[in-house]
Amino acid sequence: MNLNFWVIQTFNGISYGALLFLVGSGLSLIFGVMRIVNLSHGSYFMLGGYVALTVIWTTGSWLLAIPVAALTIAFLGLAMERIFLRQLGFDPLRQVLLTVGFAFLFQQAALDIWSGNNFDINPPAVLSQSIQIGGIFLPLYRAFMIAIALAIGLVLWLVMEKTQIGAQVRATVDDAQMARGVGIDTSRISMMIFSLGAFLAALGGVIGGAFLGIYPGLDFEMLPIAFAVVIIGGMGSLGGAAIGALIVGLADNFGKALFPEISYFTLYAPMALILAVKPTGLFGRE
Amino acid sequence: MSADTAANGQTPVLELKGLSKSFGGLHAVRGVTFKIMPGDRKAIIGPNGAGKTTLFNLITGIFPASSGQVLLFGQDITGWQSHRRTALGMARTFQITSLFPRLTVLDNVLLAIEGLRPSKFVMWRFLSSYRDVYDKAHQLLEQAAFADRANTEVRYLSHGEQRQLEIVLGLASDPKILLLDEPAAGLSSGESVEMTEFLMRLDPELAILLIEHDMDVVFDLAHTISVLHFGEVLETGKPEQIKNSQKVQEIYLGTG
Amino acid sequence: MRSHRLKILMVIVALAAVAIVVPNTGSFVILLVTRALAFSILVMSLDILLGYTGLASLGQAAYLGVGAYATAILATKYHFGLGWDFWLVLLIGILLGAALAAFFGLLAIRASGVYFLMITLALGQCVWGLAYRWNSLTGGDNGINLRERPKFGGIDLANELTFFFLVFAVFCASLALMYTLVRSPFGRSLAGIRERELRMQILGYNTWLHKYIAFIIAGAFGGLSGVLWAHTAGIVSPENVVLTTSVDALLMAVLGGAGTLVGGVIGTFIVFGLREFLSTLVPWWQYVLGVVYVATILYLPTGLMGIPERLRQKRAKPDNPDGAKKLASLHHAEKTT
Ligand SMILES: Nc1ncnc2c1ncn2[C@@H]1O[C@H](COP(=O)(O)OP(=O)(O)OP(=O)(O)O)[C@@H](O)[C@H]1O
Ligand SMILES: [Mg+2]
Numbered sequence: 001m002n003l004n005f006w007v008i009q010t011f012n013g014i015s016y017g018a019l020l021f022l023v024g025s026g027l028s029l030i031f032g033v034m035r036i037v038n039l040s041h042g043s044y045f046m047l048g049g050y051v052a053l054t055v056i057w058t059t060g061s062w063l064l065a066i067p068v069a070a071l072t073i074a075f076l077g078l079a080m081e082r083i084f085l086r087q088l089g090f091d092p093l094r095q096v097l098l099t100v101g102f103a104f105l106f107q108q109a110a111l112d113i114w115s116g117n118n119f120d121i122n123p124p125a126v127l128s129q130s131i132q133i134g135g136i137f138l139p140l141y142r143a144f145m146i147a148i149a150l151a152i153g154l155v156l157w158l159v160m161e162k163t164q165i166g167a168q169v170r171a172t173v174d175d176a177q178m179a180r181g182v183g184i185d186t187s188r189i190s191m192m193i194f195s196l197g198a199f200l201a202a203l204g205g206v207i208g209g210a211f212l213g214i215y216p217g218l219d220f221e222m223l224p225i226a227f228a229v230v231i232i233g234g235m236g237s238l239g240g241a242a243i244g245a246l247i248v249g250l251a252d253n254f255g256k257a258l259f260p261e262i263s264y265f266t267l268y269a270p271m272a273l274i275l276a277v278k279p280t281g282l283f284g285r286e
Numbered sequence: 287m288s289a290d291t292a293a294n295g296q297t298p299v300l301e302l303k304g305l306s307k308s309f310g311g312l313h314a315v316r317g318v319t320f321k322i323m324p325g326d327r328k329a330i331i332g333p334n335g336a337g338k339t340t341l342f343n344l345i346t347g348i349f350p351a352s353s354g355q356v357l358l359f360g361q362d363i364t365g366w367q368s369h370r371r372t373a374l375g376m377a378r379t380f381q382i383t384s385l386f387p388r389l390t391v392l393d394n395v396l397l398a399i400e401g402l403r404p405s406k407f408v409m410w411r412f413l414s415s416y417r418d419v420y421d422k423a424h425q426l427l428e429q430a431a432f433a434d435r436a437n438t439e440v441r442y443l444s445h446g447e448q449r450q451l452e453i454v455l456g457l458a459s460d461p462k463i464l465l466l467d468e469p470a471a472g473l474s475s476g477e478s479v480e481m482t483e484f485l486m487r488l489d490p491e492l493a494i495l496l497i498e499h500d501m502d503v504v505f506d507l508a509h510t511i512s513v514l515h516f517g518e519v520l521e522t523g524k525p526e527q528i529k530n531s532q533k534v535q536e537i538y539l540g541t542g
Numbered sequence: 543m544r545s546h547r548l549k550i551l552m553v554i555v556a557l558a559a560v561a562i563v564v565p566n567t568g569s570f571v572i573l574l575v576t577r578a579l580a581f582s583i584l585v586m587s588l589d590i591l592l593g594y595t596g597l598a599s600l601g602q603a604a605y606l607g608v609g610a611y612a613t614a615i616l617a618t619k620y621h622f623g624l625g626w627d628f629w630l631v632l633l634i635g636i637l638l639g640a641a642l643a644a645f646f647g648l649l650a651i652r653a654s655g656v657y658f659l660m661i662t663l664a665l666g667q668c669v670w671g672l673a674y675r676w677n678s679l680t681g682g683d684n685g686i687n688l689r690e691r692p693k694f695g696g697i698d699l700a701n702e703l704t705f706f707f708l709v710f711a712v713f714c715a716s717l718a719l720m721y722t723l724v725r726s727p728f729g730r731s732l733a734g735i736r737e738r739e740l741r742m743q744i745l746g747y748n749t750w751l752h753k754y755i756a757f758i759i760a761g762a763f764g765g766l767s768g769v770l771w772a773h774t775a776g777i778v779s780p781e782n783v784v785l786t787t788s789v790d791a792l793l794m795a796v797l798g799g800a801g802t803l804v805g806g807v808i809g810t811f812i813v814f815g816l817r818e819f820l821s822t823l824v825p826w827w828q829y830v831l832g833v834v835y836v837a838t839i840l841y842l843p844t845g846l847m848g849i850p851e852r853l854r855q856k857r858a859k860p861d862n863p864d865g866a867k868k869l870a871s872l873h874h875a876e877k878t879t
Binding site: 367368369372373377378384385386387389393396397398401402403405408409410411413416459 | 722723725726727728729730731733734737738740741742743744745746747748749755759
């Protein structure tokens with residue numbers, strides 16, 4: 001194991017973390033605002049990838065696929081929240097089960113529409129090259145993923161910290177009841193955050209589809225990893241999601257490379273421990 | 287009565303020494319000190335937010351105290367968990383009715399009786415085979431005139447009945463001291479008279495610490511009254527004294 | 543009390559019917575019922591937590607997993623548990639399930655609500671991660687094939703019918719034990735904790751301990767179901783401990799009706815039945831399952847077992863809760879005046 005190994009693995013870990021940030025930040029915000037454990041979040045990721053595939057097959061445009069897929073799934077999330085989740089009120093168990101029911105429906109729908117094959121989303125040739133830095137070849141696409149995550153993260157942060165809406169979201173995360181008390185329309189905030197979460201997850205699906213592939217079962221593979229990000233980072237905190245994503249991305253990469261036999265264990269055991277000690281996550285507010 | 291038993295050197299049932307609690311910057315209870323002897327009937331009154339319920343929560347171990355001590359039968363129980371305090375002979379009711387809504391009246395009482403019996407850990411025998419527990423439950427329900435509704439789910443009871451059942455649950459463990467948090471809250475005047483009569487019929491050896499806004503209930507039941515204001519005991523005395531106190535008039539009765 | 547007896551009688555009749563009818567069907571049905579019975583022990587164990595204690599676990603498959611993996615590893619690596627020692631393996635499965643739960647419970651029991659969901663999910667994923675990656679022990683993704691079933695005395699469990707009766711017997715014993723548990727003083731205390739934990743503490747219960755014990759018992763039955771499952775399926779793989787298996791168990795319990803034990807069994811049979819039968823008939827069977835789930839959660843929160851009660855309430859009064867309240871308070875007013 002030479003220096004190259006460490007550089008490449010670190011780079012891969014960070015870029016995977018970038019992808020996880022897209023999935024995890026939405027999930028974290030949804031939890032923070034609505035206290036919902038959304039088990040269809042992995043489905044949004046997978047469906048985002050599938051919708052992108054269809055757009056690419058019909059139009060040939062990868063660039064177009066990104067917004068179309070993300071917006072389609074955002075709308076799906078919006079519909080789910082408005083039509084179904086809304087009417088359950090605050091009942092964590094039923095909400096969780098409902099999101100699972102939908103995850104199963106989505107799974108079957110994806111199987112019917114896109115078959116059981118494993119597809120890759122091929123990004124444009126420009127992004128498929130490698131760049132050489134100091135004798136090490138680094139895939140440009142992964143650098144692109146990091147850039148996207150940084151950009152999204154920056155926008156989210158600006159919105160959360162600098163706008164009226166962002167302040168309302170933060171207030172709702174802190175104490176939904178109080179927020180309602182001071183006249184914040186938390187129902188609208190929930191709707192927005194839920195579809196934003198779906199949007200981000202689907203975006204992750206499109207972008208991650210290039211190296212993970214898109215296949216049946218991806219949904220429930222992604223879901224627990226996204227939860228690890230949320231838990232480690234702390235629920236309802238954007239910065240936490242970023243740190244959580246980075247930790248999980250790196251831990252996953254190095255775990256698989258260094259101790260393959262217990263690599264997932266090294267991911268989920270800390271998650272369980274953190275939950276046991278501090279249920280709101282490392283960086284979550286009490 | 288309490289004065290001379292205390293002089294006897296008998297151990298108090300409950301003793302608070304400088305008990306305090308703060309939530310962040312808010313001092314909800316500050317340095318509360320008093321003693322309760324067997325058979326004492328003490329009322330705690332005070333405006334909304336004075337810290338009365340918080341005081342009960344400290345005594346029963348729902349919140350840890352910030353400072354000060356709680357002694358039960360002379361034993362320092364300040365750091366104890368609630369269930370261990372109950373085992374020593376303390377019981378309480380809640381301001382906000384806190385029964386088991388989807389269980390029947392009988393089941394509620396059975397749970398309350400089992401709370402202090404070792405058989406609560408038995409898992410190889412039906413609860414219904416414990417005759418003594420059932421007999422006791424029926425007897426308690428009889429006393430409180432609930433016998434005809436034993437098999438009604440609690441959520442279907444009226445508010446007044448639920449308030450009464452709160453007390454039955456408190457009595458089920460044969461406590462030596464009973465803490466009542468606004469037992470008459472939300473009752474009609476007829477119901478609250480009935481409630482007071484029920485409380486007055488209880489074993490005279492049972493010590494009662496009562497929080498209540500309804501002054502009729504307080505003056506009927508209490509031997510001594512303490513006035514809590516911003517977490518502090520402002521004044522303690524016999525009902526007559528409190529009724530005529532200038533300070534109390536200002537902060538409490540005046541506003542009420 | 544009479545209604546309890548009636549229910550017990552109905553369950554006994556249903557079980558007798560299963561014991562009589564199933565042996566006379568084809569091997570397809572026998573196998574299906576055997577699988578469902580083995581799995582429904584896990585679902586019932588989950589119901590102890592979910593329906594009776596109010597703890598929704600998203601990692602119950604882990605306990606089935608340890609039981610199943612222990613069985614498979616002992617059988618293939620050490621040739622243990624394929625004779626009379628099968629009974630020992632059954633015991634080992636129970637103990638391992640209980641031990642794992644005793645360990646996980648220390649971490650999980652403090653949490654409640656969604657946090658309990660999350661932490662059990664994480665713990666379940668730990669077990670899955672080990673099953674999936676620890677190739678040398680678990681066979682990784684491929685899992686472990688059990689090439690033979692136990693044989694002892696004159697009994698050969700390779701025979702489908704014999705094996706069915708074994709699973710059936712263990713199932714009946716589990717049901718009886720769990721039923722006794724939920725009606726015991728301890729079981730009733732769990733219901734009290736589900737309804738209002740704080741009040742239980744004030745009544746003198748160490749609720750943490752009660753929940754912890756319930757968690758361990760559920761784990762023990764989970765381990766038991768794992769041993770049976772290993773021999774039923776003939777293969778143990780990460781599939782058995784994956785998140786969706788835990789979720790399935792949860793949905794089956796809710797579908798049948800949480801807090802009823804037999805509801806979970808009915809839920810299991812419906813889901814297994816739909817999967818096996820419907821999937822041979824129509825390609826869109828999973829939609830049916832998904833819609834059944836979603837509809838149950840939206841419109842039948844008390845599950846299938848809750849239907850009779852709902853009908854009764856509807857028939858009795860247009861709106862029972864309020865009606866009853868009014869009646870009760872009228873009664874009360876009469877008494878006071
Ligand atoms: N868990 C808590 N966290 C933070 N503050 C609390 C908590 N419980 C009570 N308080 C605060 O402590 C103060 C005292 O509350 P408490 O409920 O003891 O009042 P009370 O005298 O019982 O009033 P009421 O007559 O309305 O029942 C209030 O200002 C309340 O907001
Ligand atoms: Mg109060």
